[in-house]
Amino acid sequence: MKRGSLSIQFNWIFILIAGAVLFAFFIGITMYQGDQAKKERQYNSLVNFEATLSNIEQSVTNSKESFRTFQVNGAEFENICDDIISEIKVRDSDFSFPSTTSIMFSKEYLEPGSKDVWVSNWDAPFRVSPFVFMDDRGTAFIFWGNEEYENGELNKLNDAFPKGFSKYNITGPNDPIFNNIVAKRYVIITMQSTISWGKGVDGEFKLINIIPDSGSRFEGGGKIDFYELTSESQAIRTGSSRFLKRESVFGAIFAENKEMYDCNMRKAVSRLKWLAEFHHNKAKELKANTVLTDSCNSAHYINTITQLSSLQTITIANMDTFNDKTSTIDELNADLVKRSCPVIY
Amino acid sequence: MKKSQIQLGESTAVVIIIIVFIFLGLVIYFQFWKADQTTKNEEQREILAIELATKVSYLPEPHCTFQGTASSNCYDKIKLEFMNASRNNTKWRNYYYDYFGYAKIEMTQVYPYEINYILYENQKDELSQSGQPVFIPSRIYNSLTDTYAFAYLTVTKYT
Amino acid sequence: MKSKSQIEIMGLVVIVIIIAIGFFSYLAFILNTEPVEPIVEYSQDQLAQTFLSSLVKTETYCDLSFDKVVQDCSLEQNLVCHGNTSCQVVNDTIEIILNKTLNTWGYAYNLTIENLNIEYLNKNCTAKSDRGTQGIELITLYGRGDVLLTLDMCR
Numbered sequence: 001m002k003r004g005s006l007s008i009q010f011n012w013i014f015i016l017i018a019g020a021v022l023f024a025f026f027i028g029i030t031m032y033q034g035d036q037a038k039k040e041r042q043y044n045s046l047v048n049f050e051a052t053l054s055n056i057e058q059s060v061t062n063s064k065e066s067f068r069t070f071q072v073n074g075a076e077f078e079n080i081c082d083d084i085i086s087e088i089k090v091r092d093s094d095f096s097f098p099s100t101t102s103i104m105f106s107k108e109y110l111e112p113g114s115k116d117v118w119v120s121n122w123d124a125p126f127r128v129s130p131f132v133f134m135d136d137r138g139t140a141f142i143f144w145g146n147e148e149y150e151n152g153e154l155n156k157l158n159d160a161f162p163k164g165f166s167k168y169n170i171t172g173p174n175d176p177i178f179n180n181i182v183a184k185r186y187v188i189i190t191m192q193s194t195i196s197w198g199k200g201v202d203g204e205f206k207l208i209n210i211i212p213d214s215g216s217r218f219e220g221g222g223k224i225d226f227y228e229l230t231s232e233s234q235a236i237r238t239g240s241s242r243f244l245k246r247e248s249v250f251g252a253i254f255a256e257n258k259e260m261y262d263c264n265m266r267k268a269v270s271r272l273k274w275l276a277e278f279h280h281n282k283a284k285e286l287k288a289n290t291v292l293t294d295s296c297n298s299a300h301y302i303n304t305i306t307q308l309s310s311l312q313t314i315t316i317a318n319m320d321t322f323n324d325k326t327s328t329i330d331e332l333n334a335d336l337v338k339r340s341c342p343v344i345y
Numbered sequence: 346m347k348k349s350q351i352q353l354g355e356s357t358a359v360v361i362i363i364i365v366f367i368f369l370g371l372v373i374y375f376q377f378w379k380a381d382q383t384t385k386n387e388e389q390r391e392i393l394a395i396e397l398a399t400k401v402s403y404l405p406e407p408h409c410t411f412q413g414t415a416s417s418n419c420y421d422k423i424k425l426e427f428m429n430a431s432r433n434n435t436k437w438r439n440y441y442y443d444y445f446g447y448a449k450i451e452m453t454q455v456y457p458y459e460i461n462y463i464l465y466e467n468q469k470d471e472l473s474q475s476g477q478p479v480f481i482p483s484r485i486y487n488s489l490t491d492t493y494a495f496a497y498l499t500v501t502k503y504t
Numbered sequence: 505m506k507s508k509s510q511i512e513i514m515g516l517v518v519i520v521i522i523i524a525i526g527f528f529s530y531l532a533f534i535l536n537t538e539p540v541e542p543i544v545e546y547s548q549d550q551l552a553q554t555f556l557s558s559l560v561k562t563e564t565y566c567d568l569s570f571d572k573v574v575q576d577c578s579l580e581q582n583l584v585c586h587g588n589t590s591c592q593v594v595n596d597t598i599e600i601i602l603n604k605t606l607n608t609w610g611y612a613y614n615l616t617i618e619n620l621n622i623e624y625l626n627k628n629c630t631a632k633s634d635r636g637t638q639g640i641e642l643i644t645l646y647g648r649g650d651v652l653l654t655l656d657m658c659r
Contacts, residue, residue, distance in 0.1 A: 054396075061403040062417060100443040127405040274440065278406055278427065285423050289489055342488035345410045355509070359516055366520060370527050377531065418554050455604040456597065457565055480609055482555040484562060492563040495601050 042090045045074030049088065050097045056119050057102065057130045065120035067162040069137060077110040079256075081263035103264045105254040106134035113137070118162055122247040124322075125330035126279060126345040128272045131247045131264075133254040135165075140183035141253070142168045144190040154191050157210070157218050160246060173199035188229070189253055191218070195227060197235035205229040208253050210243070213320055219245065221320030224252045224261075241265070244319040244326070265316045273312050280308040283344050296341035304332045304344055386504075390476030394502040397448055398479045401500060404444070407452075407464060409486040420496070422487045425452055429462040441465050447503040454485050454496040468503050476502050552613075552639030552655040555606070560641050560653070564597050566590075571643045573597070578619050578643075578651050591620065598624060612658035619651045629658035 052070055059066045076091040081099070089096035091109065103122075114137035122128045141161060145154035161167055170178045188207040195209055207229055212222035221244050227235045239258030243249050248265060255261035287301035307329045314322050329344075336343045401407075402417065407428060409419040431437045450465045478501040484493040560571045566585035576583040576590035583590040598615065602624055606613050612627035629635070639655040 054399075058399065058403045098443065127410065275406070278424070281427050282421075282423050285427070286488070291489070342491075343411070355512065359512075362516070363519070366523060370523070373527075373531075418558060456562060456601050459604075480551070480605070482551065482558045482605065484558040493558075493561040493569065495558055495562040497605055 039093070039095075042075045042093050043095055045072075046077075046088075046090050046095045046097065048073075049077060053088070053099075053102060053104070053132065056117055056132060060119050060121050060130050065118065065162075067116070067118045067164050069114055069116050069164065072110055072112050072115055074112065076112060079104060079106050079108055079110060079260070081260055081267075083263075086263070086267065100267070102132065103129050103251075103268050104132040104134060105251040105261065105264055106132075106256070107136070108256040108260065110134070111136075116164055118165075118250075120247050120250065122245060122268060124245055124272055125326040125333070126275060128275055129268055131251055131268070133250050135187075135254055136184055138166065138183055139185040139187060140166050140168060140181050142170055142178065142181065142186060142188045144170050144172065144188050144192075146171055153212070153218055154189070157189065157191075157246075157249070160250075173197055187253060195225070195235050195237075197227075197229060198233050200231045200233045201229045202231055207235055210249055210252075213323070216320075216323060218249050221245075221323035223320065224249070226252070226258045226261075242316065242318070242320040244323060248319075262316060265319070269314055269316050269319060273314060276308050276311040276314075279344050280305060280312070283308060286342050286344070290342060295339045296336075300332075300336060300339065300341055301344075304329060304336075307332070308344075387476060390502055390504050391479075393504070394448075394476055394479045394500055397445060397450075397502055398481055398498065398500040400444060401450055401464075401498065402481070409488075416486075418481070418483045419493075420452060420483055420485050420498075422485050422494075423489075425462040425464065425485065428464045432463050432466055438465070438467050442467060449499075449501045449503070451499050452483070452485065452496055453499060454494045456495040458494075476504070549637045551611075552637060552657050554639075556639040556641040556653055556655050559598075559601065560643060562597070562601075564593055566593055570594070570597055574617070574620070574643050574651055575645060578645055579648065594620065595622065598622070602626075614654075614656045614658070616654050617651060618654070619649070627658070629656060633658040635659065 049072065056066075056068070059068075075093075078089045078091050079099075080087050080089055086098065086100045087096045088099050088104075115134050116137050116139075118133045119130050120133070122131050143154050143158045158167060158169065166183065168177055168181055172178075185204040186201075186206070188205065189210070190207070191210045191212070193211070195207070197207070205228070207227035209225040209227065210218055210222065211225070212218055212220060216222055221242070224241050224243050225237055226239045226241075227237050229235055241252065241258055241262055243252060248268075251264060252261050255264065283301050283305045287298040287305065290296060290298055290301070307325055311322065311325060311329070333344050407420045407424050409416045409421045445465055445467070447467050447469045448465065449463070449468070452462045452464060454460045454462075478499045481498040481500070483496050483498050485496045486493055560569070560574075562570045564570055564573050564585075566573060566583065568583070568585075573583065573590045573593050577594050581590055583593070585593055588596065594617070602615070607626060610627075612629040612633070613625075614629040614631075615624040616622065636657045636659065641653040643651040643653065645651060
């Protein structure tokens with residue numbers, strides 16, 4: 001080969017290598033930018049979600065409850081609540097924010113799309129915390145009841161749900177209404193002493209059975225059984241928990257499973273104990289300093305102090321037994337109002 | 346010198362001068378970027394302080410409540426006294442750290458007489474920087490005398 | 505241009521000038537952008553209303569709330585408290601509170617009580633100034649009209 005032609009070949013090789021390196025460089029830059037853009041989108045989605053959750057919780061500062069629909073965009077979220085950690089995380093990423101002070105009952109994974117959010121204050125008996133209930137728009141809430149006692153209570157539970165949710169009433173699994181319901185997810189709510197389902201189902205189904213304590217109602221205290229429905233017509237009980245006040249019943253309906261319900265109720269009960277101690281101290285202070293009159297004196301605070309003291313022993317395992325105590329504290333406080341005495345809360 | 350050597354020297358000088366200019370430009374740009382970042386950090390601290398002030402506004406603990414309903418911008422004197430007395434308690438600080446992080450929250454009554462309550466104080470270390478505080482006028486309710494005093498809440502975020 | 509080298513030097517000078525113009529234009533753009541001040545914006549939007557709503561319920565040194573003293577000042581002016589009339593009490597209360605709050609914080613404001621011809625200004629905050637959201641409180645005179653309190657925070 002002549003020296004000139006060899007030189008030309010080497011030139012081409014050099015150009016190819018240089019070109020490949022430049023090409024790889026630019027492709028690398030593009031991929032890096034794409035990755036950065038994805039991370040930025042995830043981060044912005046997380047910031048928006050946190051701000052929305054904060055706004056939702058604050059919306060009930062001066063009212064009992066509120067309902068709204070909002071859009072989750074840009075990322076799928078994970079609602080993590082267990083003994084070690086409580087956070088809202090962007091799935092498959094490191095972005096998260098702590099939700100230690102938020103009590104949110106929802107599915108474990110929150111895909112992008114429309115979400116219905118209902119927030120209601122848990123008053124036990126004083127303001128403890130807002131409970132946030134979140135589910136996909138289009139989830140069917142099916143109230144399964146018959147004409148007996150349960151149906152009366154079940155209707156009240158149905159009425160307590162905001163109109164924005166898709167609600168249905170059925171008498172049983174063979175009710176034609178049930179066969180015609182088309183939804184992404186089905187939550188069946190009932191109040192029966194025993195569960196006999198007997199119909200195979202296909203799809204995402206969950207069943208909650210609410211059993212108020214004797215003499216109590218769903219607004220009081222009792223037990224909740226969680227069930228899974230299978231294609232083999234079975235209703236398998238996956239766990240049991242206790243409830244106190246109606247907001248915890250709603251929590252069980254919206255929570256993905258018993259574990260999420262228990263974890264959130266542990267946070268709520270921990271907060272209740274903290275506030276019970278707070279109000280206990282206020283009551284002691286009022287007892288010591290209230291100017292004595294016929295209608296208002298320190299004796300009117302003694303019973304409240306005792307009740308608040310015992311409220312500090314509440315746990316998620318025994319919370320249903322505290323329904324009467326919370327009602328008593330509420331009555332005592334109302335009595336203070338009637339007497340024009342300084343109130344506890 | 347040969348013509349080609351002059352040519353080469355000229356090309357090299359041009360390249361060197363351009364590199365020097367680009368380098369100088371980058372240095373100046375970096376200085377301005379650094380100043381901009383400092384401003385952004387300060388802005389971020391202020392935003393966090395406002396978010397924190399909003400959080401304090403909806404916690405039921407220090408607020409006046411009438412039959413369970415919290416009254417906005419109204420704080421209960423007895424509850425404030427309790428919070429002030431508890432603020433150095435480790436259990437107290439750890440509990441509210443989840444809500445407030447590193448911050449200082451105080452209530453200053455200015456009329457009819459002056460008194461100061463520190464509701465929460467948690468500084469990471471002596472080197473923490475504090476942003477501009479947020480002031481929120483409020484009133485303090487004394488349930489024993491059924492009267493209100495003029496006060497303001499000061500929220501300072503540490504980073 | 506006679507020689508090639510002169511042309512080349514001209515080219516180099518043009519490049520340098522273009523780079524310099526571009527860079528300084530960018531700097532000018534950056535420096536002219538007004539910084540956002542979140543706390544100042546928050547204060548101007550929220551503070552006026554919260555200030556007034558806290559003021560009207562405040563207990564004065566007459567053992568009466570501020571709104572009651574304003575009512576007396578607007579109507580009969582029967583109240584005498586530690587040698588002061590109700591209108592003097594209104595002025596004293598506002599002055600003390602303003603000195604310990606808005607004046608200390610350095611805010612520009614304009615506080616007026618229309619029926620009583622009371623006006624407090626700080627840092628030239630007039631009707632022509634750029635203002636945030638106005639705070640308003642009404643104190644009823646029980647069928648004889650209302651007393652209007654307004655507070656404007658100037659930017």
